[in-house]
Amino acid sequence: MSHLPPSRHSFGESVLAFDVGGTDIKAALQDNDGVFHSLQRVPTPRDAASPGEAIIREVSGLARGYVREFPQASVRALGFVVPGLVDEQAGIGIVAANLGWRNFPFARRLREENGMLPVAFGHDVGLAGEAEMHVGAGRGLRDAVVLIIGTGIAGAVFCDGRRVRAGGFAGEIGHSPVPSGTQCACGAYGCLETVGSAGAIVRRYNERTGNRATGAEAVLRAARAGEQAAREVWDQAVAALAEGICQLAAVLGTEAVILGGGLSQAGDELTGPLVRAVDSRLSFHRRPDIRVSTLGQDAGLMGAALHARGMLGEPA
Ligand SMILES: [Zn+2]
Structure with missing residues (x-):
């Protein structure tokens, strides 16, 4: 069907997906074949007085824009993920330290502002993890942990085929x-x-060198060039991650650890030493395979879309 012009593209049952982050909101329309259209990023609005409502206004405006832009798509649901502490069942953002909301009813407000369109709501890293397990690096696994390593470290834990939410x-x-x-x-x-x-x-x-590196990649480059301080800092990070992964392996019997976030872009230079460090610490344990995310930065958006399609097993 690729010979059809865009206006004749068959979208079928489509969903809208939104991934709210600390700096920007990612948005896209996903067609029935799972293809994203008009993927865009807009700055996350800040409103100290009503931070939740500011997000609702922005996302509802984007949603109306997609409906106008793709009149041939029949939009069935809206998937929406946010960071912080989240009550997925109740549809509430409990708290997000740097975005400011407390106990905000995202799912209900989005339904109200979007013609009572069904809303699938979730935690950004939780649903990014779901996406990896369904269509990414964790496909076919039942016991895995998705670790998103960036400014901080967040995770999604899957045991016996289900995400642990607590x-x-x-x-x-x-x-x-x-x-x-x-x-x-x-x-x-x-x-x-x-x-x-x-x-x-x-x-x-x-702190150690007085330098002003702005990213972990610069530190890795310095380590590669033989700079002692950079090598030590990198090796200590790998050792700490290995300690964390060994705890997971011992407690959960994790089959695979899937690494996402900025640090995972180091690829083999991260996974190689990490595999060796984990291996050296384990004995009879199930040895987790350490892999890099295949969905990368779109994992959260993909999770929102899968959830909107009701493909994650548990209703919102
Ligand atoms: Zn802490």
Whole structure:
């Protein structure tokens, strides 16, 4: 059908997908074949007085734009994911530290503002993880952990084929303690993300050297060039991540750890030493395969779309 002009493209049953992040909102229309159209990013609106309503206004405006742009698509549902602590069943954003809302009824407000269109609501990393398990690097697995490593570390835990939610509290692997951890912004001491995140790699390297590296990639480059401080900071991050992964392997019998987020772009330079470090610490345990996400930055959007299609098993 590729010879048809865009206006004749058969969209079939379509859904709208939105992924609200700390800096921008990603949006797209997904057609019946799972293809995204008009993928766009707009800055996340900030409104200290009513942060939740500001998001509703922005997303509802985008949704109307898609309906105008694709009159031939029949939009069946809207999928919507946000960061922070989330009650997926109740459709509520409980708290998002840097976006400011508290107990905001996202699912209900979106339905009201979009002609009572069904809304599938979820946690961004939880649904990014679902997307990896359904159509990405975790396809076919039942016991896996998706780790998104960027400024911090967030996770989605799958056991016996189901995501562990625990009322929104599960998956905070970045805030589980490791021996090398230090004081964390969350208030606890020793959290994994104080050593093993991309943010920690940059901060620790700059503290040690007085340099002004702006990304973990620069630290990796320096390590590759033989700079001692960079090598140590990188190796310490790998060791801390290995400690976290070994806990998962021992407690959950994890088959695979799927790495996403900025740090996963280091590819083999991250996974190689990580596999060796994990291997050296385990004995009889099931050894988790360590892989890189195949959906990358679109995982959250894909999770929102799958959820909107009712493909994630549990109703919103
Ligand atoms: Zn913490």
